[in-house]
Amino acid sequence: MSSQPHHDLIPCSDVEQLREAREIIRHEAQTLLDLSRRLDTAFCAAVHLLLECRGAVVVTGMGKAGLIGQKISATLSSLGTRSFCLHPAEAVHGDLGGLCDQDVVLALSNSGETEELCRLLPILQRIGTPVIALTSRETSTLGSTANVTISLGHLPEAGQLGLAPTASTTAMLAVGDALALVTSHGKNFSRQQFAVFHPAGTLGQQAQSVQQVMRSGDQLRIASQNVTVREVLVQMRKPGRRTGAIMLVDGNGCLTGLFTDSDLVRLLETRRDHQVDCPIGEVMTSDPLTVLPEAPLAEAIELLSRHHISELPVVDTQHHPIGLIDITDIIGLLPAEGTE
Numbered sequence: 001m002s003s004q005p006h007h008d009l010i011p012c013s014d015v016e017q018l019r020e021a022r023e024i025i026r027h028e029a030q031t032l033l034d035l036s037r038r039l040d041t042a043f044c045a046a047v048h049l050l051l052e053c054r055g056a057v058v059v060t061g062m063g064k065a066g067l068i069g070q071k072i073s074a075t076l077s078s079l080g081t082r083s084f085c086l087h088p089a090e091a092v093h094g095d096l097g098g099l100c101d102q103d104v105v106l107a108l109s110n111s112g113e114t115e116e117l118c119r120l121l122p123i124l125q126r127i128g129t130p131v132i133a134l135t136s137r138e139t140s141t142l143g144s145t146a147n148v149t150i151s152l153g154h155l156p157e158a159g160q161l162g163l164a165p166t167a168s169t170t171a172m173l174a175v176g177d178a179l180a181l182v183t184s185h186g187k188n189f190s191r192q193q194f195a196v197f198h199p200a201g202t203l204g205q206q207a208q209s210v211q212q213v214m215r216s217g218d219q220l221r222i223a224s225q226n227v228t229v230r231e232v233l234v235q236m237r238k239p240g241r242r243t244g245a246i247m248l249v250d251g252n253g254c255l256t257g258l259f260t261d262s263d264l265v266r267l268l269e270t271r272r273d274h275q276v277d278c279p280i281g282e283v284m285t286s287d288p289l290t291v292l293p294e295a296p297l298a299e300a301i302e303l304l305s306r307h308h309i310s311e312l313p314v315v316d317t318q319h320h321p322i323g324l325i326d327i328t329d330i331i332g333l334l335p336a337e338g339t340e
Helices: 012-038 041-052 063-078 121-127 141-145 167-186 191-197 201-207 229-235 261-269 273-277 297-307 327-333
Strands: 057-061 083-086 104-108 131-135 148-151 222-224 245-249 255-260 311-315 321-326
Touching: 012 167, 041 131, 041 148, 041 167, 057 063, 063 083, 063 104, 063 167, 104 167, 121 141, 131 141, 131 167, 141 148, 229 261, 229 273, 245 311, 245 321, 255 261, 255 311, 261 273, 297 311, 297 321, 297 327, 321 327
Parallel strands: 057 083, 057 104, 104 131, 131 148, 222 245
Antiparallel strands: 245 255, 311 321
């Protein structure tokens, strides 16, 4: 008797859970799409305030909005706009002392009527601190009092009950990200500055320049293209960490080629041993890919990954070799296979 192939069936309860989860995600995605179409010049006015801010951007909100505010504040800080969070309830117990008229307050409240937040508004007016509001209604207490109000509109929450802050907090987060990113663009915030604020982790390392990571000086092997392979291999022996690539130059010191351990192996495998005593220029890889020292490391990583190479020479504007990126030094930063 032949056996029929077994197919796993998804239980009905799982199907319903997946259906509900997908509907929630679709609901929030549609909320963001609708919001992107409604965004108006109030957003530009808010960016202008952030660009003109000479103090810090103080983000405040209660409950879930306050938690979203923490993320927005962290994003602002990481992109070159100094920011910190202020808890509305703690503010009236002394924390207002950290504010000044050079700051800008970014206040988050879906209803615009949050008691702890509204209590701060007259005090902020006395201090002279401008307020940007993220709220559903311009006519709310927060919306009508703020210097700039970004209206989110009426946002039905996701889920069967439609009670928990979901679509509204997603909208706040998206607008907060947009404010942070557009403001950083307005400040000409660079990859190099990003690296200063993110010295640890993969993001920070990729944001470094090639010059910060490349091998240089005694770690390099540079030889004339006119000497023999044997002479280069004997003369270029170096103790400690070394690169498996030899950079070859012409009479002007300009890079003309690269000779790697793999090239030597190929000579031996194809029984071309006699070429070991020929000029290395005859067997080198001519005109290899190069990168400039000021280029972001991410650019070098992309070249190594796309062209499946292990060494990338670093040259100056006259095409003189001044460094080398070796794959063994950045292997953990390369994209996983199949993610390109």
